[in-house]
Amino acid sequence: MESHKKIALVTGAAQGIGLAIAERLAKDGALVVLTDMLSDKLEQETYRLKEQGLLAEYMELDVSNESNVKNVISTISDRYERLDILVNNAGISPKVNGVRTKIIDTSLEEWNKVLQVNLTGAFLCTREALPLMISNNWGRVVNMASQAARTFSRVSGTHYAASKSGLIAFTRNLAAEYGTHGITANCIAPGRIITPMAAVVSQEKNLEFAKLSAVGRLGTTGEVAAAVSFLCSEEAGYITGSTLDVNGGTFMN
Numbered sequence: 018m019e020s021h022k023k024i025a026l027v028t029g030a031a032q033g034i035g036l037a038i039a040e041r042l043a044k045d046g047a048l049v050v051l052t053d054m055l056s057d058k059l060e061q062e063t064y065r066l067k068e069q070g071l072l073a074e075y076m077e078l079d080v081s082n083e084s085n086v087k088n089v090i091s092t093i094s095d096r097y098e099r100l101d102i103l104v105n106n107a108g109i110s111p112k113v114n115g116v117r118t119k120i121i122d123t124s125l126e127e128w129n130k131v132l133q134v135n136l137t138g139a140f141l142c143t144r145e146a147l148p149l150m151i152s153n154n155w156g157r158v159v160n161m162a163s164q165a166a167r168t169f170s171r172v173s174g175t176h177y178a179a180s181k182s183g184l185i186a187f188t189r190n191l192a193a194e195y196g197t198h199g200i201t202a203n204c205i206a207p208g209r210i211i212t213p214m215a216a217v218v219s220q221e222k223n224l225e226f227a228k229l230s231a232v233g234r235l236g237t238t239g240e241v242a243a244a245v246s247f248l249c250s251e252e253a254g255y256i257t258g259s260t261l262d263v264n265g266g267t268f269m270n
Contacts, residue, residue: 023102024100026049029052031058037241038238100150101150102156102159105159108163143191159249188202206264209227223235
């Protein structure tokens, strides 16, 4: 591996937005570590990228498990002695028959699980990655928030919205604390994107979202990946602490 090659870690990369981001960063020239809960799809997609001549590998990662996070980052450190890009994309959004659970019906167990994965998971991965970025005086952290963190969501539950709102606040503080080390931290807040997660909701509901969009359609994973690619570039070095809405105009701030 060339010493100047950027090393990127993407969580929740087995499918959907995470996979699109991993593929885009690999096409940008980075060596990408795809992480997710271990599955045949994670292995197959990594192999597919490698067949295209891209630099990719996979590691099993439960972002809510502190020791697992430490082990993965330690492995990357031992193997490459650097980590330049971290995309905290892993997330869950539990529903019942495709419908959000109201607050009164939400169990503490489900509430805690959503926050552990969506918010604490990003904190753990970032905390462990920071020393490698600081030592290189360069880093890009992109956290996957959501339109649900920007305005009321008729699809996502309150626990999901709270976790994603917390992620935006976490990102601002991260940006302020480590900007002088050449590290930027930003959020992407996708609207309705065509993903396996979106498929859990009825087609009628997704069509409603398409009609609400200023561009008259749902977004694609590639469009989200393009935004991440820019925020991870050298050209985006003066952008930090920001939240970029990728929602086709369904929410305008």
